[in-house]
Amino acid sequence: MxxxxxxxxxxxxxxxxxxxxxxxxxxxxxxxxxxxxxxxxxxxxxxxxxxxxxxxxxxxxxxxxxxxxxxxxxxxxxxxxxxxxxxxxxxxxxxxxxxxxxxxxxxxxxxxxxxxxxxxxxxxxxxxxxxxxxxxxxxxxxxxxxxxxxxxxxxxxxxxxxxxxxxxxxxxxxxxxxxxxxxxxxxxxxxxxxxxxxxxxxxxRGLADAEITLRGPAVDLHSGSFGGAVPNPLHAMASLLAALHDDQGRVTLPGFYDKVRPLGERERELMGRVPFDEQAWLAGPAASRVATGEQGFTTLERTGARPTAEVNGMWGGYTGPGHKTIIPAEAHAKVTFRLVADQRPEDVAEQVRAWVDAHLPEGIEAEVHAPPGGVAxxxxxxxxxxxxxxxxxxxxxxxxxxxxxxxxxxxxxxxxxxxxxxxxxxxxxxxxxxxxxxxxxxxxxxxxxxxxxxxxxxxxxxxxxxxxxxxxxxxxxxx
Known part of the structure; x- marks a missing residue:
């Protein structure tokens, strides 16, 4: 050498x-x-x-x-x-x-x-x-x-x-x-x-997070007596989170991509030369069956150079042993967003609120808690x-x-x-x-x-x- x-x-x-x-x-x-x-x-x-x-x-x-x-x-x-x-x-x-x-x-x-x-x-x-x-x-x-x-x-x-x-x-x-x-x-x-x-x-990448709470009836209700007749917050949450991405894998928050700095040709070319065995990655650290995400980008670009939204947790109602036949009063979810230059974490809170309002069914109230700060x-x-x-x-x-x-x-x-x-x-x-x-x-x-x-x-x-x-x-x- x-x-x-x-x-x-x-x-x-x-x-x-x-x-x-x-x-x-x-x-x-x-x-x-x-x-x-x-x-x-x-x-x-x-x-x-x-x-x-x-x-x-x-x-x-x-x-x-x-x-x-x-x-x-x-x-x-x-x-x-x-x-x-x-x-x-x-x-x-x-x-x-x-x-x-x-x-x-x-x-x-x-x-x-x-x-x-x-x-x-x-x-x-x-x-x-x-x-x-x-x-x-x-x-x-x-x-x-x-x-x-x-x-x-x-x-x-x-x-x-x-x-x-x-x-x-x-x-x-x-x-x-x-x-x-x-x-x-x-x-x-x-x-x-x-x-x-x-x-x-x-x-x-930067980071922003939000916790979403949906409220329906004032108390948990008997699903036999009230099911099919009043809104179910968990149903609403499932529909809401399902709408977080479109069929191209893009995040649907209004304005989410407005400030995204696109990858330059030189950087994309050099990133493309990084050896990457996707099947080995899936079988090894990813421990997953398939690779997915925003269409038009490679896996390495999705994980490093593109913004993302992920549901980190969703809960509500009864989750103990057996079953408890209720319509829950509330449903909750935690969502985080990875950001790229030149996005700002402080912009995401209003984007999330606007997105929730646009997808909220009648009879369901929403509360969005987005902590100040985040990571740019x-x-x-x-x-x-x-x-x-x-x-x-x-x-x-x-x-x-x-x-x-x-x-x-x-x-x-x-x-x-x-x-x-x-x-x-x-x-x-x-x-x-x-x-x-x-x-x-x-x-x-x-x-x-x-x-x-x-x-x-x-x-x-x-x-x-x-x-x-x-x-x-x-x-x-x-x-």
Whole structure:
């Protein structure tokens, strides 16, 4: 394999990365369970110490009304050097059901897998493994360039509540906006398409939700005495939800697609080159019989680049053993919507209310509860010099050319839009998790060779970003 100073350093010190990840995975930093709050604080303390050990002269733990975040800064000695902010999270998902884990979730265990050695444990991929590459990557950058400070000013903000919906993150960004000012945000909470396919996430979907309640009679009624004579809220709910999509698989909310940014030809072409075995996907992670959805789009486009609506739950009446012959007084449903650029979650509430009103039968009253906030979608500028720097970095780590780095989209949602909007900075996504890492599931794992590649890509990135001229950076900011 071709060599570079960055690669040589990473390979010579890869045991340091493995030791750091082992130590961090052993901390059960589950933010969703209040009983683990001390462990989330311990995770923040561990990370702060690791950043100081790496060489960051400024490291602080920032409290929030929930879990603490960690901030660090290492200024470049070069005048006019760009400022990059690395974002990720140190909290992890709950481990339930624990009986399905082959190895204890917080005892990091090495396993020989078909693609190479794996590390199993909660957080091994999401997000501790994907983040820990920056510790070694920055050291490799300094060693390769012979510098005492990075070629760019590197800031780090690692939150402790991402797995709980980042409820205090936007306020944290607002409070520390001056300290967090940057030219570009590097998000390390995503992945790549496959071990041998270098790729970059270019967008993340947003999220909005609503709970619908339909009311009919004032009380539950005897179905023999009143059935067929009064409206049944469960019947109305079934008809309502059946009308959520048309026969083309499109969401029927009025105005839902008005702001959707269409896929560009270049991105669609690069997404189409991502190898995807739909039958294997159905038999494996999807655990489904068929693929379905909005017509005119591939499965990968549907799960990453198109907005969706899903019924998450529906209930009402009697659901206990045997039967209870009633017409229920109420019916309920929970619905969520994944959004793409340039949709806004605050628009969805009124769209849902208008849709419910248009489909409501006579005699049924409706209440729509749509919590304020939601998650806004976000997307990178594919033609910016920042993106060129990222693609160059990934290409060097994978021994290929930048044009061979494919584009993917992340179907999930996170607080990245808050970073872009509050800090007014473009987003780059550098992550090395894989689709089969079983994040959020039992037996989460990370492929260790991917962490090696990630550390090298991170090392190259600081050099590539520093090479951008001031005019390039101004143009990228849209000024």
């Amino acid at each position: 071709p060599s570079s100073a960055e690669r040589d350093f990473v390979h010579a010190h890869i045991d340091d990365l493995h030791a750091d990840l082992d130590a961090w995975v052993r901390i059960p930093s589950i933010s969703a369970d209040p009983s683990f709050a001390p462990e989330v604080e311990r995770s923040a303390t561990w990370l702060a110490e690791a950043l100081r050990r790496t060489g960051f002269p400024t490291v602080e733990i920032w409290p929030t009304p929930g879990a603490p975040a960690v901030f660090a800064e290492w200024p470049s000695a070069d005048d006019g050097a760009p400022v990059a902010l690395v974002y990720g999270h140190h909290d992890v998902q709950p481990v339930d059901p624990v009986e399905l884990w082959v190895h204890p979730p917080f005892e990091p265990t090495r396993v020989d897998g078909p693609d190479g050695p794996e590390l199993h444990g909660r957080g091994a991929s999401d997000d501790k493994g994907v983040l820990v590459v920056h510790l070694l990557g920055l050291r490799a950058h300094l060693a390769a360039t012979g510098r005492d400070t990075p070629a760019v000013t590197v800031k780090v903000l690692i939150e402790g509540e991402e797995e709980s919906g980042s409820p205090h993150f936007a306020a944290l960004l607002e409070e520390h906006q001056d300290r967090l000012a940057c030219d570009v945000v590097v998000v390390s909470d995503t992945g790549m398409a496959a071990p041998d396919i270098p790729s970059a996430v270019t967008a993340m 979608p976000c997307a990178s500028d594919l033609g910016s010099p920042w993106m060129d720097a990222l693609l160059n970095s990934i290409a060097q780590a994978f021994d290929t050319d930048p044009g061979s780095v494919l584009f993917t989209r992340e179907g999930g949602s996170g607080p990245e839009a808050d970073l872009a909007e509050i800090l007014r900075a473009p987003l780059l996504f550098l992550g090395v998790g894989l689709p089969n890492d079983r994040i959020h599931s039992p037996n989460e794992r990370v492929l260790l060779p991917m962490l090696t590649r990630g550390a090298e890509a991170a090392a190259h990135l600081w050099r590539e970003l520093a090479a951008l001229r001031p005019r390039d950076r101004v143009d990228a900011a849209g000024h």
